[in-house]
Amino acid sequence: MISDFFEKLKRNFALNSSVTILNNKQVLIENCKNIVECNDILVRIISSNYEIEVWGVNLKISNYSSKTIAVNGEIQSVNVVKRGKNN
Amino acid sequence: MSIVETVSFKITGNSISKLLNKFLDLRIKCRNLIVSGNAVFGQTSIIDWKSVENICRELDMEIEIVEKKGLSLNLRWLWHRKGIILGFTVGLIMITLLSNIMLQVRFKGGNDETKQLLLNYMKDKNISYGCFMPSIDTFNLELEMLQEFDEISWIGIYKTGGTLNIDLIESYAKTENSQRRLPSDLIASHDGKIVKVEVFGGALLTTVGSGVHKGQVLVSGKVQLSDTETKMYRSEGNIYAEYVETVSFNCNYEDERMVMLPDVEKRYFLKFYEIDLPLTFSKKIKGQYKTKDKINKLSFLGIDLPINVKSVEYTPYNFDVVNYSKEEAEKEAYRLSKNYEDNLLKNCEILDKKESISHSENGIKLDVTYTVIKNIAVEKEILIK
Structure with a gap:
């Protein structure tokens, strides 16, 4: 019940992290908290409740606005792993 | 190429993760960030560059500029050529001004008199050469002009650049046809003494060689066709008579005359369409003066340019009392008599001319007796009871 309420709250206040994949060229991640790792094959980012891993070749990151990161390059995979106690 | 200058940088150090998170937290916009070992390569705008430097100093990382790009950087050389900037700015201002001020009025249709009337009307409404074009309300101006002038039956006003175009159709006043053919006489x-007669209508009551008095009926409109029938006509014709008339011409020894002063001043103007821009800065000419304009038209390859040089000659004058000598007064009187002959007796044949001069205290009097041959027929309506 409470978790449902928080989910609704997050959705209404746009606190959910959003991942947009454009072909295999770009991954746009909104509501980022932290960049944990960044090199030309892996970019690991922490968002609200998830850890997002972008694997690929020649990866470059760009941040155009607050808490939004675009990962450019040849994307091979995107892993979304839930963080927190229940994980 | 971006308008804002961008800086490509290389940052080396151990706290790369911290650096990237700082960028994220402080909303520093970076592009193409590549992490390779202990180095981060990327691009940022010159606006965020100071913040990037501060972060690096804070995290004890080395920063190095790899390349600078941007239109503003490419145009930096212009700063040393201020003339180009000045010329460009002046040109821009000129274009803006010239495309918004009235340079000429172009009429389509209408005669010179109507055009001048409309120009004067617009001048009263503060619409003249050099006024601000967007402030002209053409719709209302059309309506006002149509109401004001009976000479116009239709008017269309529109703007093209610095030209105000006025299309107009005049309402031609119908000539008053004199349909009246009232019966009339010709009187003297x-x-x-009658010397020649030309009668086109009516009955001639006199003959060539006979003497007539002023007011005498020469040709009558009342024609008796038979003993019982009389018809009224409009008399038409020319009756030439020889008569004598005496005219006096006076000239006082003291007279007030316009005297042109020798201090002629010349001013030059740059005529751009209908606007006169003074080329010389000098004091305003005071007093009364006559002006004489001369426009030197400039042309290029046979095409007249809208820019001309106009010179205006200001000749001042005043009114002075002129004292004539006896001879000068006589000369002036003869000049007046000559003017009279040239203007008022131009349709007459002067047979004889007798002159007599009399002197008085104030001036001279020239009496000229003319013997002339002139058409003395004047039309007079017949009033029927």
Whole structure:
């Protein structure tokens, strides 16, 4: 019940992290908290409740606005792993 | 190429993760960030560059500029050529001004008199050469002009650049056709002796060689066709008579005359369409003066340019009392008599001219007796009871 309420709250206040994949060229991640790792094959980012891993070749990151990161390059995979106690 | 200058940088150090998170937290916009070992390569705008430097200093990382790009950087050389900037700015201002001020009024249709009337009307409404074009309300101006002038039956006003175009159709006043053919006589305007007769209508009551008095009926409109029938006509014709008239011409020894002063001043103007821009800065000319304009038209390859040089000659004058000598007064009187002959007696044949001069205390009097041949027939309506 409470978790449902928080989910609704997050959705209404746009606190959910959003991942947009454009072909295999770009991954746009909104509501980022932290960049944990960044090199030309892996970019690991922490968002609200998830850890997002972008694997690929020649990866470059760009941040155009607050808490939004675009990962450019040849994307091979995107892993979304839930963080927190229940994980 | 971006308008804002961008800086490509290389940052080396151990706290790369911290650096990237700082960028994220402080909303520093970076592009193409590549992490390779202990180095981060990327691009940022010159606006965020100071913040990037501060972060690096804070995290004890080395920063190095790899390349600078941007239109503003490419145009930096212009700063040393201020003339180009000045010329460009002046040109821009000129274009803006010239495309918004009235340079000429172009009429389509209408005669010169109507055009001048409309120009004067617009001048009263503060619409003249050099005024601000967007402030002209053409719709209302059209309506006002149509109401004001009976000479116009239709008017269309529109703007093209610095030109105000006025299309107009005049309402031609119908000539008053004199449909009246009231019966009339021809009477004599002077006493004289008839020398020649041309009658086109009516009955001639006199003959060539006979003398007539002023007011005498020469040709009658009342024609008796038979003993019982009388018909009224409009008399038409020319009756030439020889008569004598005396005219006096006076000239006082003291007279007030316009005297042109020798201090002629010349001013030059740059005429751009209809606007006169003064080329010389000098004091305003005071007093009364006559002006004489001369426009030197400039052309290029046979095409007249809208820019001309106009010179205006200001000749001042005042009114002075002129004292004539006896001879000068006589000369002036003869000049007046000559003017009279040239203007008022131009349709007459002067047979004889007798002159007599009399002197008085104030001036001279020239009496000229003319013997002339002139058409003395004047039309007079017949009033029927």
